[in-house]
Amino acid sequence: MQVRSAAPRAETDEPGGRWPGSRRLGTILPGRAARAAVDALALGLALAIATVLRHDGDLAESHLNEVLALAAVAAVVHTLVGIRFGLYTGRWAYGCFEEIAALAKTAAVTTPVLFVLDTLLGRLVPRSAIIAAGLIGLVLAAGVRYAVRVARDQRLRPSPVHGGRVVVMGAGEGAAQVVRAMLRNPGSPYVPVALLDDDPAKRTLRVMGVPVAGDRHAMASVVSRYEADIVLIAIPSAGADLVRELTDLARPTDVEVKVVPPVVELFGRTVSVDDIRPVSHADLLGRREIGLDLRAIAGYLTGKRVLVTGAGGSIGSELCRQLVRFEPAALVMLDRDESGLHAVQLSMDGRGLLDDRNLVVADIRDQQRLDEVFAEHRPQVVFHAAALKHLPLLEMHPSEALKTNILGTYQILQTALRHGVERLVNISTDKAADPGSVLGYSKRITERLTAAADESGRGTYCSVRFGNVLGSRGSVLTAFAAQVEAGGPITVTHPEVSRFFMTVQEAVRLVVQAGALESNGEVLVLDMGEPVRIADVARRLADAAERHVSIVYTGLRPGEKMHESLFGEREHDRRPNHPLISQVPVPPLDGAALSLLDPTATRPELIAVMRWLAESPALSVARQYLKAS
DSSP: OOOOOOSOOOOOOOGGGOOOOHHHHTTOOHHHHHHHHHHHHHHHHHHHHHHHHHTTTOTGGGOHHHHHHHHHHHHHHHHHHHHHTTTTTTOSOTTOHHHHHHHHHHHHHHHHHHHHHHHHTTOOSOHHHHHHHHHHHHHHHHHHHHHHHHHHHHHHOOOTTTSEEEEEEOOSHHHHHHHHHHHTOTTOSEEEEEEEOSOGGGTTOEETTEEEEEOGGGHHHHHHHTTOSEEEEOOTTOOHHHHHHHHHHHGGGTOEEEEOOOHHHHTTOOOOGGGOEEOOHHHHHSOOOOOOOHHHHHHHHTTSEEEEETTTSHHHHHHHHHHGGGOOSEEEEEESOHHHHHHHHHHHHSOOOOOOTTEEEOOTTOHHHHHHHHHHHOOSEEEEOOOOOOHHHHHHOHHHIIIIIIIIHHHHHHHHHHTTOSEEEEEOOGGGSSOOSHHHHHHHHHHHHHHHHHHHSSSEEEEEEOOEEETSTTOHHHHHHHHHHTTOOEEESOTTOEEOEEEHHHHHHHHHHHTTSOOSSOEEEEOOOSOEEHHHHHHHHHHHSSSOOOEEEOOOOTTOOSBOOSSOTTOOOOOSSBTTEEEEOOOOOOGGGGGGOOTTSOHHHHHHHHHHHHHOSSHHHHHHHHHHO
């Protein structure tokens, strides 16, 4: 899928480095002509000033007629050189740093050219005056730009009467971007009045006139002094710990707390006023800066045919939105839920017409259909995200975990091998580490099947393991929010139960990175930070509710653990290729072992076989168990 920018291309220099002709001269519109005229006037004035100063202010000896003649020549030279460097072709915004740099280049070329022309014309002015005029003219032209820019910024500033008064936490690049965005938008609902930053070197810093008034611990006094009603956390790289701390510091001030998106959501673009939003629970729990090796990722995605199973789900849909940025040749989105496919297409192109052959309705349980899809689209890279994931339901219905999670994944793996897929990433879960539930057993078996597929094929097949994803369907946060909306109570299984959390954007970003790593059937375990007590999450939601909401403890459900682990008892945290991705060896499991799983068996029998296949070091162990039973 090719993604091309719709932005117009800036005019570039003519090929071969030739001086511009009439076509280039015709590109100077009236506004740009005015800029050229002002610069020419500044240079002429500078030449006159330099000549008068050279003669100690004696106008009679300054020969103003000669000065005017040379000023006319200087105006022509400066304009032509300026056009050559893009100064008057609309390449940059008026008064920006890039334009000032072009202005300096123009002055640096114009001055020696005038020096030569003055010599050929018989020394109209002193040579020292020409050199001084170059510097004075540069200062005058830059000063005009500064004055125009200040006047424009003043005109664009939002009204302090109608905009919310904002104290901005942070004085780095992210904060500078958002302050400029607020002050250059007359319709902005925000007016920055002060900055806070912990760096002592920034105590005297001002960003567009907005001063740094203290550090984070001065938040209460600064809010009071400047009569602010909003605190904005403008640190895109801020982690969840910092966001929680700053939110807690702002709570006694009784002001609204807002935040700019994390780096992972910005994808390198500039922060704007529209990005400002209230602090979400995802910001408080799972927000981290995640660096990517873009060259490695592009190497296995750009120009390749990519297939995503479970594309209509939370993980799959976010995968599709992030993968398309790397310009794959085709992005095939497969799901059995047509509504999910409609939603993901709508989020990506805004149309949702369901008229693209790359939208595939199929069930991974259907082997014939899978062969049809792989034969038509010939994927080179596969992300397998389709799965059943609700632990309590699978405890009651283990045969469904067998049909979808185990057999469905095995069919995806075998189909990928038959059709020569170069790289396959199987999405697993932290419940596969020392599994104790049907969900955990089924996902651990898929990790082992993926390792076996990696051994038998020429491509790279690996699994990626991570914990709870904030914002996914059925996540604990979504359930808690619905309970608060209904008036409570919030149900928590146990006061001490804890889980790992990560936002869906962060999880998918690391999944994409993991796919670029070279591995031998390993499980790639994502670093999810420190586990969070579920009761603390529930308490925050209850405290933020408009009315009293109680918390009720219901007890652990069958198959649930008090604390999840990302690593099994015999697995070790080894990170040879990426600081946030561990690579853990997996004992492969031959697909022949799946014949031991009978979906018609009783629930206890089926769960027992799943457990043995998940934990046994070899197929023979499971067979011996069955004979003994």
